[in-house]
Amino acid sequence: MNRGRRSTRIATYLLLLGIGLIFAFPLYYLIVTSFKTKSELFAAVPSLVPQALNPAAYESVLFTRGYTGLLFNSIVVGLSATILAIAVAFAICYPITRLPASRRLRAFVLNWALSLRFLPPIAVVIPYFTIIRTVGLYNQLPALIVVYTIFNLPLAIWMLRGFLDEIPLEIEQAALVDGASRWQAFRHVLLPLSRTAILAVVIIVFAFDWAEFLFAFILTATPQAQTFPVGVQGLVTQFEIIWNEMAAGGVIAIVIPLTLMLIARRHVMTGLTFGVIREK
Amino acid sequence: MTLGGRVGMRTGWSRRTRQEQLVYKLLLPVFGTVFVLATIPFVMAVIEALTAGPRGFVGLANFETALGNPLLFESIKQTAFYAAIALPTEILGGLGIALLVHRVIRSPGLRAAIYVAAMIPIVIPQIAVGVVFRLVYQPDYGILNVLLGRTGHDQLLWLSSPPLAMIATASVDIWQWTPFVYLVLFAGLQTVPSESVEAAQVDGASTWSQFRHIELPYLRPLLLLVLFFRLADVIRVFDHVYVLTGGGPGTTTQYLSLYIYRIGFQFTDLSQASALAVLVMAAMTIFYTIVSRFLPADRG
Missing domain, CATH: 1.10.3720.10 (MetI-like)
Structure with a gap:
């Protein structure tokens, strides 16, 4: 009983965390993209982390x-x-x-x-x-x-x-x-x-x-x-x-x-x- | 003074107390001005809808043109589809998250953090939300297609294939407004007296019946509020769709506001657009009159 309750609790935390990440990701990607240089933009595979905070x-x-x-x-x-x-x-x-x-x-x-x-x-x-x-x-x-x-x-x-x-x-x-x-x-x-x-x-x-x-x-x-x-x-x-x-x-x-x-x-x-x- | 005297003869102005007179003296100039400024468009829209530029008065011809265009009903249908995707997802999703957080998360700090985090999508300007999702759904650069490609799947034309484009625009609505539903319903759950919940738990009530019989009655007026506000917003949806698809492909995402915009400002048929504006205003007035009775807002 207690263990079951604890595992549902953890599952709920994970679920909420997952929802949070899905909601946060588009904003994160917007910010990352805004700091990319032209050459980073045209990389074959867009990176999820910018090389530097480029204000260009x-x-x-x-x-x-x-x-x-x-x-x-x-x-x-x-x-x-x-x-x-x-x-x-x-x-x-x-x-x-x-x-x-x-x-x-x-x-x-x-x-x-x-x-x-x-x-x-x-x-x-x-x-x-x-x-x-x-x-x-x-x-x-x-x-x-x-x-x-x-x-x-x-x-x-x-x-x-x-x-x-x-x-x-x-x-x-x-x-x-x-x-x-x-x-x-x-x-x-x-x-x-x-x-x-x-x-x-x-x-x-x-x-x-x-x-x-x-x-x-x-x-x-x-x-x-x-x-x-x-x-x-x-x-x-x-x-x-x-x-x-x-x-x-x-x-x-x-x-x-x-x-x-x-x-x-x-x-x-x-x-x-x-x-x-x-x-x- | 002379005005006060004249009105007094008819409406018993002089019988009102000085304070009651002050109410009108203060309220009338300002409220009158904004009331007129906000009402002029109604009058202008009607006048324009009944005329056609140099041809002058044309009776109901503009309304006939407006209602004779099958694209109008197409746009209403698309708006209804959009609402049918977005509203249930937002309301059920928001309710689900509110219940989860309410039941599982006890730490006040974490609750406050979630509260503030949930506010972020809501306060972002719609145009910027459109930009955000352009970066998600774009065919070559969009992160979704990059992920699909990396995992060995075929890339999808999110914004230019008909059913996907509608889902994509509705998903933006869901991203932005599910947190709103969550915040409203979570606030509602805090008003449920803890004694009734505890009593139900002692009686061995299941989680479902605890929700159904104890929490839902407290949430019902708020669910109505959310539904009405979201309905009003779905009917006006424009900004993020304009940025994402511009109403395309074809007319798939040409929702009501985008349709009227197109008639008025791309085909520059302002007479027909005015007729549409009058119809929309009339429809919304009826909608508001019915809905406002049920709104929980204290309106007295």
Whole structure:
């Protein structure tokens, strides 16, 4: 009995390890490929370990191909859209969580936000394409900033609302009783208490903005406004296949969201499930 | 002020407390703006779907063209196949791993490490995931064919033979989202009270009946949540498929989003694409209305 149990335990460990290796291997291979030299690439049998950590592919992607410009666009769009989204989300969540809003109003706002999450981007981008060309914002960063702000708002609203619901109303009311104005209570009591919440929402929304592809792909045309994922797609499909550069592009695209998500790891699942999964 | 007075006559504005008025004063400008910005595309899509450039109003002609194209139904069928491969694998796989880790791994450190590791595929941009799997499935350089060759097997055209291409694109979905299912269900398992599990074990309940009668009821709302989120994502699948196969070979992996993209931006028939967009928005609205009642999210 005991021995049987022990062997199933070991078998389970091995099984989980095997699953882990299968999941990890493609990423490992991506990183390895990104550090290979041209001659290593064309070896008859691709090696699983690079001869040296050769940064040539990264230099080529970033400088020779000028993808630093795309990185810059991604950062500008991501930061602007994230700041806008958190500001708008705060303006929407504050009245529905801190003031006596009716249940119906609250449910309407939250439901509306959640329903946006279910819309396929391709259906939305077709009319936006026409609108944005009509108002002369095609191939310009402001167009992306507005669209990203709107479509990451559901995430921002739901996450922020979850956090705000956890801050007791009494804390602000105490300030109000002491003679603070509503603005002062917001500015000096609620805002400092929401610091963690704001940071978590900002990190996760930025990571989503950073990863977005379809809107940027359709609403931009030249490196002037293209974002990094659009550039990575170009590395795959437009040029001759240069594996190490394609892999390097992939690694750069991964590093930023991965780092951010590891920092905000306690809140990633909350964001992805719209508050259903909560970390303590 | 004058506006407040006018509205007050009709809706009893003045009877609301000052705080209730503040709710609307704060909410309306911002929420109104984003609501309009998010609603404009619906209106524009309808207008465009009913017109055809210089020819002006054409009634339902664009919808007739859109629905008359057999490739539309082909793409819906392919999307359904993709979902039929990916969703059951992700849900059963994620459930299996969640149960295994929950039952066998006790060390909190190891659990935390698995938790973080499982998050990695989820946070990778879809485009980069496409790149990752290009390196796995490519005919000459891809690691899978290299392995097949080394072990003396025939190499396979993963991305350019019809059934394999679909399996390859679905496998990417499985790689990226099985960990998500695992994370959600694992979190769900932690909410099962340990007393009920212990009581069942004392009663000599089998592992199966422990799952079926004690754990499953706690997981059911989460399984629904996962199913709905994954369904919504499968309908929008685009990025990694575009990078991997571009919808090919032929139209094998031309899923719904890729099809609409092709009509709108490769055949530049924006009127027909708008008609498709309207149909998709309508379908998703119906889908959402039905589904949202069952979502466990606290929506009040």
